[in-house]
Amino acid sequence: MLHIDMDYFFAQIEEIRNPEYKNKIIAVCIFSGRTEDSGVISTVNYEGRNVGIKSGMPIVNAKKLAKSGIFLPADHKYYESISQTIDGLIRSNCTKVEKSSIDEWYALAEDEVETGKRIKLEILNSTNLTCTVGVAHSRLGAKMASDKAKPNGFLILGKEKERNLxxxxxxxxxxxxxxxxxxxxxxxxxxxxxxxxxxxxxILIEKFGKKTGAWLYNLGIGIYDSEIEERIEKGEFSRIGSLKENTREKGKILEKIVELEREAKEELKYSKKFYKTLTLIFITEDIKMHTKSRSFSKPRGEKETNLDEIKKLMSEFLDNERKEVRRVGVKFSGLVEMDGQTTLF
DNA sequence: GAACAGAAAAC
DNA sequence: CCTCCTTTCTGTTC
Known part of the structure; x- marks a missing residue:
């Protein structure tokens, strides 16, 4: 199996797009909009990692570590389009492909060493981006190989090395x-x-649950899961955002939820899917996540309004929780194909 | 078996 | 001090 992992993906894309930043610290940020620099680091290049910047770190802290660094907002649409280009290259070289995230793939191919080298080269030629490829017998081994070899690496693990690693x-x-x-x-x-x-x-199952417990047991005795799942369709669409300040005011919270709902619906419209379940997400001041959901007997589409349900779910939450709300979100799940018919079931 | 809520993880 | 998106699993309830 092959594991293909793009090197510091978002930050590397920005390096290529802005050659004048060459050799500088570049960090791609998710700005929350609460204050000037509130938010976290999404991806940082190796120059930035060398001074201690990590993904997930508050932007304010990262700036203290790199006074002359370049801090850019994430341009997700653009990164997605490049991911699609790479996806096409990989698919034309492999027999089975699983895209596991915006910058990572698992794949099977006839001659995996040769294919891995070719993919690395084709990605470089068409995007100017480097990636790291791991080849091993199992899924876990391939991932471990690429982790070990990055950045711009290539590592093949035979059965024994894989097991040892x-x-x-x-x-x-x-x-x-x-x-x-x-x-x-x-x-x-x-x-x-x-x-x-x-x-x-x-004991493992008792402590970690059926699934994880059994998986950990197998891991210990050298049995690794190796299936590739070629799923393409997403199972849900969601949007989350931060409120300007923590609050319990219904008007303020509702305003944000409606805005996020509109954005999530754009995705829905694009996918031409209908949904069976609407979920509101609340993150309270203590950074705990809570959800309130409602399923509909008939799937709803991009055109239907959810204002009544949103108000009801929001009130239900606030009536049972006295903490302030920090962030909110909207999720559409239970997605189904509808092609105009509403009497599918 | 569906609905709902939360935990955990990866990115 | 703390962003965003998605998946998978689990427990509970009806």
Missing amino acids: IDNSPVEKIIGIGPKTKDELNELGVKTVSDLRGLNQF
């Missing part, structure tokens, strides 16, 4: 193990994947 990795380097699972595993004395071996599978 995974076995000796700290658990938090494994895709699927985040901060919570890491902490819980560390408490059990598990630091690396190899420490998982020998743990009782029923």
